[in-house]
Amino acid sequence: MNRLQLLVALVLAAIAAATGWMLLRDFNQTKPDRFAGPSRPSYELIDFELNAFDEQGKIAFRAQAPRLLHDERVKGMAVTTPVFHLFGDNGQRWRAESATAWIDTVAKRIDLDTDVAIRRETEAAADAWSLTTDRLVAHTETRVIETDRDVEVQQPGSILRGRGLSADLNAKTFELKANVHGQFAPKR
Secondary structure, three states, rough: OOHHHHHHHHHHHHHHHHHHHHHHHHHOOOOOOOOOOOOOOOEEEEEEEEEEEEEOOOEEEEEEEEEEEEEOOOEEEEOOOOOEEEEOOOOOEEEEEEEEEEOOOOOOOOEEEEEEEEEEEEEHHOOOEEEEEEEEEOOOOOOEEEEEEEEEEOOOOOOEEEEEEEOOOOOOOOEEEEEEEEOOOOOO
């Protein structure tokens, strides 16, 4: 081996050693996410119907909508113009509609936003009631719905308005929290 070959071999060995050292030095550093911006959905459903069941295997809710975006990173689903059917323990059914909704799969709740309307599905007119508000949270395991916004509850012969509501769909009870006003039709 002549001197030139030896010099080239030494320079190449020094470059390889420096490259290896730089790689090892940067290997243990945490790297920022390459993607900056809103998370992308894991999948999208178009014109779907979804049945969700609770831990005991009973149907918790049914959802129908033109679009659902599932996001695995935040463990939830964004739904556009949904129609939900909520089910009570005793077979009661409620139909809930809104402009948008978020289904939180970890907290087991549905957040309904904008033009929220819920009505009890019953054949007996005396048992019917409906509720309208701007935002509502439905807890799918406890069958409790709640809001801190203005609410209007209509039942045959009465209209109640207030701010804030907590309702137990199983017990068929509700409580308006503040600024409650009512109109009652006279009995004939």
